[in-house]
Amino acid sequence: MPNRFRMPVRSLTRRSLAAAALAVAMLCGGFLFAEVKTTDPVTLRVRDIGKGLKCQCGCSYTVADCNMLYCHFRDPVSQDIREAVVAGLSTPDILSKIYAKYGEMLRTEPVAVGFGAVGWAMPFAALALGLVIAPFVVKRWRANQHAAETASTPVKLDESAVRRYEAEIEKDLANDD
Amino acid sequence: MAIHPPMLYLGYVGFAVPFAFAMASLITRQPGDRWIRTTRVWTMVTWMFQSIGILLGMVWAYSVLGWGGYWGWDPVENASLLPWITGTAFLHSVMMQEKKGMLKVWNIVLVSATFFLCIFGTMLTRSGLVSSVHAFAQSNIGDYFVWFLPLGVAMTTWLILNRLDFLKSEAQLDSVLSRESSFLFNNVILLASCFAVLWGTLFPVISEAATGDKITVGAPFFNKVNIPIAMLLMLLTGVGPLFAWRRTSAESLKRNFLWPSVASLVIGVGLYFIGLNHLYAWVTVVLCLFVAITIAVEFFRGSRVLQRKQNKSLIPAMVELTHRNTRRYGGYVVHMGMVFMFIGFAGSAFNQMGQAEMNPGDTLQVGDYEFTMKELKEDRTETYETAVATMEIKQDGELLGELHPEQRIYTTGREPQPTGLPAIRRRLNRDVYIVFAGFTRDGKTPIMQAYINPLTTWVWIGGWVLVFGTLIALIPSKIKRIAPKTRVVGVVEKEATVAEQV
Numbered sequence: 001m002p003n004r005f006r007m008p009v010r011s012l013t014r015r016s017l018a019a020a021a022l023a024v025a026m027l028c029g030g031f032l033f034a035e036v037k038t039t040d041p042v043t044l045r046v047r048d049i050g051k052g053l054k055c056q057c058g059c060s061y062t063v064a065d066c067n068m069l070y071c072h073f074r075d076p077v078s079q080d081i082r083e084a085v086v087a088g089l090s091t092p093d094i095l096s097k098i099y100a101k102y103g104e105m106l107r108t109e110p111v112a113v114g115f116g117a118v119g120w121a122m123p124f125a126a127l128a129l130g131l132v133i134a135p136f137v138v139k140r141w142r143a144n145q146h147a148a149e150t151a152s153t154p155v156k157l158d159e160s161a162v163r164r165y166e167a168e169i170e171k172d173l174a175n176d177d
Numbered sequence: 178m179a180i181h182p183p184m185l186y187l188g189y190v191g192f193a194v195p196f197a198f199a200m201a202s203l204i205t206r207q208p209g210d211r212w213i214r215t216t217r218v219w220t221m222v223t224w225m226f227q228s229i230g231i232l233l234g235m236v237w238a239y240s241v242l243g244w245g246g247y248w249g250w251d252p253v254e255n256a257s258l259l260p261w262i263t264g265t266a267f268l269h270s271v272m273m274q275e276k277k278g279m280l281k282v283w284n285i286v287l288v289s290a291t292f293f294l295c296i297f298g299t300m301l302t303r304s305g306l307v308s309s310v311h312a313f314a315q316s317n318i319g320d321y322f323v324w325f326l327p328l329g330v331a332m333t334t335w336l337i338l339n340r341l342d343f344l345k346s347e348a349q350l351d352s353v354l355s356r357e358s359s360f361l362f363n364n365v366i367l368l369a370s371c372f373a374v375l376w377g378t379l380f381p382v383i384s385e386a387a388t389g390d391k392i393t394v395g396a397p398f399f400n401k402v403n404i405p406i407a408m409l410l411m412l413l414t415g416v417g418p419l420f421a422w423r424r425t426s427a428e429s430l431k432r433n434f435l436w437p438s439v440a441s442l443v444i445g446v447g448l449y450f451i452g453l454n455h456l457y458a459w460v461t462v463v464l465c466l467f468v469a470i471t472i473a474v475e476f477f478r479g480s481r482v483l484q485r486k487q488n489k490s491l492i493p494a495m496v497e498l499t500h501r502n503t504r505r506y507g508g509y510v511v512h513m514g515m516v517f518m519f520i521g522f523a524g525s526a527f528n529q530m531g532q533a534e535m536n537p538g539d540t541l542q543v544g545d546y547e548f549t550m551k552e553l554k555e556d557r558t559e560t561y562e563t564a565v566a567t568m569e570i571k572q573d574g575e576l577l578g579e580l581h582p583e584q585r586i587y588t589t590g591r592e593p594q595p596t597g598l599p600a601i602r603r604r605l606n607r608d609v610y611i612v613f614a615g616f617t618r619d620g621k622t623p624i625m626q627a628y629i630n631p632l633t634t635w636v637w638i639g640g641w642v643l644v645f646g647t648l649i650a651l652i653p654s655k656i657k658r659i660a661p662k663t664r665v666v667g668v669v670e671k672e673a674t675v676a677e678q679v
Contacts, residue, residue, distance in 0.1 A: 007296070043531070045534075047530070051397070052397070054393055054395040057248070059244070060249040060250060060251035060252075060254075060395065060396070061244070061245075061246070061395075061396065062247050062395060062396065062397070064530075065245055065246065065396075065530075070246075080297045090241065104390070104392075105391060106393075106397035107392070107393060108393070108396065108397045108398060109395065109397050109398035109401070110384075110392045110398070111395060111396055114388070115384055115387055115392065116384075116392055117393065118382065119380050119392060119398075120402075121377075122372075122376050123369065123372060123373035123376055123377075123402045123406075124402070126368075126369050126372045126373070126376075127365075127366070127369035127406060130365035130366070130368060130369050131362075131365060133365075134269045134361050134362055134365050136511075137361060138353055138358055138361065140351060141279075141349055141350035141357070142350050142352075142353070144349045144350070145349035145351060147349050164324055
């Protein structure tokens with residue numbers, strides 16, 4: 001390739017830096033303008049409470065997020081929440097009222113008592129168990145390595161031989177994944 | 178979008194092949210990793226199809242069906258994610274077997290788990306075991322899977338236990354700080370994430386069986402459980418590739434970690450002061466920056482060496498570097514795709530939504546956006562009735578343009594079938610998304626929902642980068658390594674013996 005078609009390294013580095021800065025600026029822009037500016041406080045509260053209730057139209061979303069056309073469930077529940085908010089009820093009272101009317105299956109997450117607590121604990125217990133077992137596995141692998149090393153007779157190698165073998169191994173492994 | 182189900186189908190069905198090879202190697206008592214080498218490309222292609230299938234499902238939910246979001250933790254969505262997670266763990270851990278002869282039993286377990294999770298996913302979709310938005314796929318065929326699943330798991334478990342002697346690993350580790358350790362922890366975290374999704378999906382069934390009461394779980398539960406696990410995974414995505422095989426020296430650790438850590442933290446502090454003040458989103462973005470910087474540095478360092486050696490400019494040197502070891506650098510591109518996706522996920526912490534009954538002339542305010550309905554057109558075709566709204570969008574008083582959300586009611590079926598066609602203004606920093614959510618009960622006033630979704634486009638960019646990276650990894654490397662497994666097996670009197678295993 002003729003030299004005039006080559007991009008000078010310094011210029012490319014500058015371009016890369018500029019591209020990286022632009023990408024960061026775009027990300028910053030996304031978050032900068034993402035602040036919530038409240039409009040109607042009642043609507044916002046209805047939405048917040050709705051986020052804690054599972055819609056029963058089969059959509060898997062919450063009452064606040066369901067946007068299925070003509071959802072038979074979202075609108076009456078939202079209306080009940082709105083009436084309770086306007087009446088001045090607290091969030092726990094509103095939720096109790098909704099659960100009493102529509103059933104406990106509206107909960108989006110288990111209550112952390114009884115079997116519900118097991119529901120919360122199990123995923124983290126599984127992670128913790130894995131993170132406890134993994135170091136033991138590593139320790140066992142290290143012990144195997146140690147046993148293999150001590151099984152062979154240790155000898156003194158001259159520095160150049162050691163370097164030669166190290167270089168050979170590094171060469172093999174350098175480009176590995 | 179019609180290819181979303183076939184892509185998932187290819188993913189589900191494709192995982193049967195590495196599983197079949199694994200079982201065949203056990204049945205015929207073949208030691209070694211030949212089955213892994215034979216099925217490596219197939220497994221990667223299958224994983225790619227599964228990824229595309231999941232991605233298209235997300236695009237479908239968001240861009241076509243107008244569900245407002247791209248992931249609702251629906252049981253059938255989860256069912257497609259489960260084998261993808263174990264498949265990802267498998268693609269990482271097979272490298273341990275190929276290069277070091279380690280994790281032989283584990284790899285058989287992983288490929289079996291992936292296959293049976295595919296069966297489980299099919300069972301979940303077709304049996305109606307748990308209620309789902311995908312309930313249209315229910316049929317009697319689900320019963321066969323209910324029987325096949327435990328039978329298959331029992332037989333596979335018996336076979337693995339019976340052949341344990343053939344699966345003895347050469348499990349040795351020079352140092353805790355090594356690529357081998359990072360792969361092990363990567364597998365632990367991926368499996369924990371898989372378990373969390375499976376547990377949440379089946380919890381209504383399990384709780385009903387255990388207590389008699391069905392305890393439902395929704396997106397908030399899955400998010401609370403999976404976000405911390407995903408953040409750990411993102412950390413390992415950045416840290417893992419920086420460890421060398423066998424051992425990593427303190428000097429190399431410092432060289433590789435210092436600047437990416439400092440740079441990502443400094444940018445993170447800057448982002449905090451300009452409004453990124455949601456804890457999970459902040460941590461996710463900082464981790465993403467860390468991973469992105471480490472990947473960029475890896476590419477840059479390798480390319481500079483080639484650039485100097487071959488007197489090439491940087492971009493051709495980067496292409497050459499990637500071509501020399503497509504699996505490694507393709508893997509980095511896949512990781513970069515995950516970084517972009519996680520940035521998109523972090524953006525969802527700042528989503529805003531507003532809903533209003535609107536007639537022409539009415540205005541809805543969401544954040545600093547103002548939506549005004551200018552016009553409503555209703556029409557009828559042979560197959561559907563349609564209503565299209567013209568919504569004018571302003572941001573801080575400045576006119577941005579118009580969007581045209583639509584509602585259709587198809588009238589050719591047994592029952593009228595309503596569907597919404599969202600209108601989206603996509604930008605890299607945020608989407609403005611409007612859904613025509615129907616009419617009020619009297620049928621006179623349209624209901625409009627407007628969303629401001631920051632950074633959602635990065636989810637799609639990340640998805641396609643992930644697919645691109647997989648395609649790179651599928652290209653044969655330019656330099657064939659004939660001695661992928663070199664280890665010192667002993668030291669004799671005068672000279673060490675270097676044994677090479679092909």
